[in-house]
Amino acid sequence: MADSPGERPARRSARAPCEARCCWALPTALLCAYGFFCNVRPSEPFLTRYLLGPHKNLSEAQVFNEIYPVWTYSYLALLFPVFLATDYLRYKPVVLLQGLSLIVTWFMLLYAQGLRAIQLLEFFYGIGTATDIAYYSYIYSVVDINLYQKVTSYCRSATLVGYTVGSVSGQVLVSVAGWSLFSLNVISLTSVSIAFATAWFLPMPQKSLFFHHVSRQRLSCEMKVMDCKNGAAVQDRPDVQRAPGWEDETKVPLNGEGHSAEKQSTQKHKVDIAKVLKDLWQDFLHCYSSRTMLCWSVWWALSTCGYFQVINYAQGLWEMVLPSQSADIYNGAVEAASTLLGAIAVVAVGYIKTSWAMWGEVALALFSFLIAAAVYVMDTVHNIWVCYASYVIFRIIYMMLITIATYQIAANLSVERYALVFGANTFIALALQTLLTLIVVDASGLGLDIVTQFMIYASYFAAISLVFLVSGICSIVRTYRRQEQMQSRSLESQPSAPSRDSW
Numbered sequence: 449m450a451d452s453p454g455e456r457p458a459r460r461s462a463r464a465p466c467e468a469r470c471c472w473a474l475p476t477a478l479l480c481a482y483g484f485f486c487n488v489r490p491s492e493p494f495l496t497r498y499l500l501g502p503h504k505n506l507s508e509a510q511v512f513n514e515i516y517p518v519w520t521y522s523y524l525a526l527l528f529p530v531f532l533a534t535d536y537l538r539y540k541p542v543v544l545l546q547g548l549s550l551i552v553t554w555f556m557l558l559y560a561q562g563l564r565a566i567q568l569l570e571f572f573y574g575i576g577t578a579t580d581i582a583y584y585s586y587i588y589s590v591v592d593i594n595l596y597q598k599v600t601s602y603c604r605s606a607t608l609v610g611y612t613v614g615s616v617s618g619q620v621l622v623s624v625a626g627w628s629l630f631s632l633n634v635i636s637l638t639s640v641s642i643a644f645a646t647a648w649f650l651p652m653p654q655k656s657l658f659f660h661h662v663s664r665q666r667l668s669c670e671m672k673v674m675d676c677k678n679g680a681a682v683q684d685r686p687d688v689q690r691a692p693g694w695e696d697e698t699k700v701p702l703n704g705e706g707h708s709a710e711k712q713s714t715q716k717h718k719v720d721i722a723k724v725l726k727d728l729w730q731d732f733l734h735c736y737s738s739r740t741m742l743c744w745s746v747w748w749a750l751s752t753c754g755y756f757q758v759i760n761y762a763q764g765l766w767e768m769v770l771p772s773q774s775a776d777i778y779n780g781a782v783e784a785a786s787t788l789l790g791a792i793a794v795v796a797v798g799y800i801k802t803s804w805a806m807w808g809e810v811a812l813a814l815f816s817f818l819i820a821a822a823v824y825v826m827d828t829v830h831n832i833w834v835c836y837a838s839y840v841i842f843r844i845i846y847m848m849l850i851t852i853a854t855y856q857i858a859a860n861l862s863v864e865r866y867a868l869v870f871g872a873n874t875f876i877a878l879a880l881q882t883l884l885t886l887i888v889v890d891a892s893g894l895g896l897d898i899v900t901q902f903m904i905y906a907s908y909f910a911a912i913s914l915v916f917l918v919s920g921i922c923s924i925v926r927t928y929r930r931q932e933q934m935q936s937r938s939l940e941s942q943p944s945a946p947s948r949d950s951w
Contacts (some may be wrong), residue, residue, distance in 0.1 A: 472591040475600050478650050479587055480606035482543070485608030486550065486583075490618030491557075491632035493779035497500045497772040498765035499555075499566065499630040510563055512764050512898055513891040518567045519760070520885045522574025524878040535656045536721075539589060540647070547644030549575040558630065570736040581871070583607075589653035601615045608791055612784045614639070619780030630831035659724055685949035709822050728868060735869050740808075743875050743919070744856045747812050747849075750820075750912050755846050757822060757884060757905055760922035762839055764898045770832040778836065786840040789845035808856065809920030811915045812849065817843050820909035827902035884908075 491498065498504065506515070534542045549572045556569040587599045614636075621627040621635075651750050736742050763779060770777065802811075819842055826838035857869055887893045888901055896904070 454463050464558050471584070472595055475590045475651055476587060476602055478646060479583070482547070482634070482643045482646045482650070483603055484610035484613075484825065485646065486547070486616075486641045487607045487678055488556075488614040488639040489611075489636040490614045490621060490780065491554075491629060491636045493615055493618055493763070493783045494622065494629050494772075494777075496767055497777065497779075498633070501773070502629055504561070504566065506566065507561065508767075508898075509891070509895070513889055513895045514563065515566050516760055517885045517890045518570035519574050519577070520756075520878070520882050522571045523577050524882045526574060526578035527871070527878060528931070530935060533586065534579070534582045535660045538653045538656050539582050539586040540652050540923060541856040542579050543586060543647050543650065544644070546579035546582060547640065547647050549573070549579065550640040551637065551644055552638060554633055558633050558637065572886065584657050584678055586650070586653065589655055590651060607768065608787060612787050615780040615784035615787070617780075618771060619778060622780065623776060623778070652876075658918065659721075686865075709913065729814060731868055732872060739797050741857060741869070744853045745808060746868060747816075747912070747916065748853045748857070748873045749848065749876040749880065751816065751909075752821075752845065753880040753884065754905055754908050754912070756877070756881050758839075758842060758902075761889075762826075765826065765902055766832060766835055768834055768898055769830050777832075782836045782839060789840060790844045792846050793848040793929040794851045797848050807920075808852075809916050809923055810919075811852075813915075813917035813920055815845050815849050816909050816913035816916060820906050820913060823909060824906040826904060827899060900943065 470848075496511060499515070500508065553569055553573045556565065556572070560569055583838050584603065587603055588596060591599050617635075617797060618632050621632060622629070680784060718948065736745065766777065766779065822838045822842040822845070826835050826842070828836070829838075888896055888904055
């Protein structure tokens with residue numbers, strides 16, 4: 449029986465919310481599954497032990513001074529090209545490239561032999577790390593802007609859960625079941641292969657942040673833009689600063705199922721790469737012209753450089769304190785505990801109410817000093833349990849501070865500018881890490897032993913603490929002086945009371 453005219457609109461309107469949910473739920477679920485399986489790598493906490501063991505039979509000098517630095521160099525060299533290629537190719541091909549590079553990495557970890565082969569393995573792992581940006585930015589091209597916060601939490605939680613499951617399962621399989629490290633690498637290879645297969649089912653985005661925009665004239669309805677500062681949905685406002693193409697990015701069909709004419713015109717649209725690069729450069733200068741933005745970005749870059757160095761070589765330090773060949777190690781349990789406790793600290797940060805504009809630099813200085821103290825204790829107290837505890841404290845503090853920095857940087861930025869600032873900060877951090885690796889770690893540089901390296905890393909964080917302490921005190925003094933000047937001016941501007949003689 450045919451529907452009456454009055455029933456059709458009602459059924460269509462009831463069907464619309466369901467279709468809208470499917471539009472974002474399916475790609476989000478697939479991407480979360482990809483992120484989960486990509487990070488279920490139970491062999492990773494035991495990588496140093498595996499390379500030094502009988503399977504690869506490499507020396508400590510080869511692993512620390514010749515193999516691990518290759519990852520840093522390849523990550524830096526690939527980051528900017530991958531950043532542009534991710535947007536130009538619209539994310540999915542780069543996500544597939546990440547999955548493929550991880551498969552190659554773990555396949556070589558199982559069967560490759562010799563120094564040069566393992567160095568090549570580190571290069572492929574650098575590809576997998578550099579292409580991680582595609583995972584975190586893909587979802588923004590297929591969901592509505594009102595869902596950004598929700599889907600971001602889902603995707604980051606998937607990687608967190610995956611990493612925790614991998615670390616815990618690796619520890620249990622080694623300590624309880626007595627599995628070999630070779631078997632753990634087989635599980636890791638299987639997991640990243642499942643992730644690679646999952647990525648093929650991701651829908652291909654029709655737009656991207658910088659290179660692929662759909663003109664607003666093609667749409668018949670107005671969509672709202674999120675106010676990044678207070679989270680309220682508002683209509684387009686001229687006073688909200690946005691990068692070129694921001695309006696287009698928030699007003700396009702999200703699932704690519706718009707009118708065929710729109711699809712054809714989008715395909716015919718020619719990308720002006722020179723214009724995009726020029727706009728990126730102008731946005732870069734505009735973003736870093738703010739002192740607050742510059743302060744948090746400088747800390748982000750400096751601390752991330754040190755963080756990468758510590759986590760990359762922590763297993764080497766533990767190996768020096770307690771050789772894994774002569775005792776049981778609990779690297780997997782430590783990684784899982786630090787990740788979970790760090791996640792709790794990140795959640796707690798959201799409930800901290802303070803004036804970060806005034807006290808932010810001093811807070812960064814104090815917490816950076818605690819990081820320096822944790823690294824120093826890890827390096828000087830030759831007890832494996834103290835090393836483990838210091839490492840957990842180190843990661844908790846860093847994860848908490850980097851979350852605060854993210855909030856402060858993203859507070860007044862559009863999605864494009866946030867991606868730009870995030871990429872720039874990461875690139876600067878990697879450039880500093882490359883310089884530090886070349887001088888301190890690499891065999892062609894000083895090639896220092898692992899204990900001396902960690903003493904340098906502790907001094908590095910202490911120097912960061914000192915710089916931000918001085919800067920923070922100067923900022924507070926300037927703020928109080930400005931307030932006193934404003935109060936004195938307001939008192940001077942008030943009319944004086946009439947004297948008795950005037951009566």
